[in-house]
Amino acid sequence: DTGVSQDPRHKITKRGQNVTFRCDPISEHNRLYWYRQTLGQGPEFLTYFQNEAQLEKSRLLSDRFSAERPKGSFSTLEIQRTEQGDSAMYLCASSPRTGVVADTQYFGPGTRLTVL
């Protein structure tokens, strides 16, 4: 499968613990996005990277949320001191900058987080 991959697919944690999710974009895509999706809602934008630069992070939900893309390839999303309200599906997407499908976002399968 050469699409966007995310790991883990499911994560159950206790309130107060830290969690980290990984996203591997399609290899030639230089743009990477994180979204959160809660039940009954559409995906909600969190943050955006172009190569290793995080160009938009104002939508991260709180200072407990952080994201990195150190070498412009894979990305990680970390949530510190998790709360029950953080339970959601976390989606990653990537897009190419140029070409016929420029800016078309390709989504990964998501990581489902459950905070007990």
Add this chain to the structure above:
Amino acid sequence: AQRVTQPEKLLSVFKGAPVELKCNYSYSGSPELFWYVQYSRQRLQLLLRHISRESIKGFTADLNKGETSFHLKKPFAQEEDSAMYYCALKAYSGAGSYQLTFGKGTKLSVIP
């Protein structure tokens, strides 16, 4: 701030009947609209984008700037069209960055 509204949470139609999934948007800039679809147990995937003006799987959508709408239509529904459909608006947020704002989605159920 931009907003996307999908007024119907659930839409049920009979096989062979026409389908229209509604989407309205609010955005001060020049809009780019998309329809994404999520079939059962599959990831979210692009169905079509307005700038391509294409028909995918028999679906079409026309951007109506006067009514700020981007409704998704298909003349004859098929059972395999049953899925969750999301309308999305591409909005620029400065510094070379942009984001997609999604509606809450409409679940289409095609009755055999």
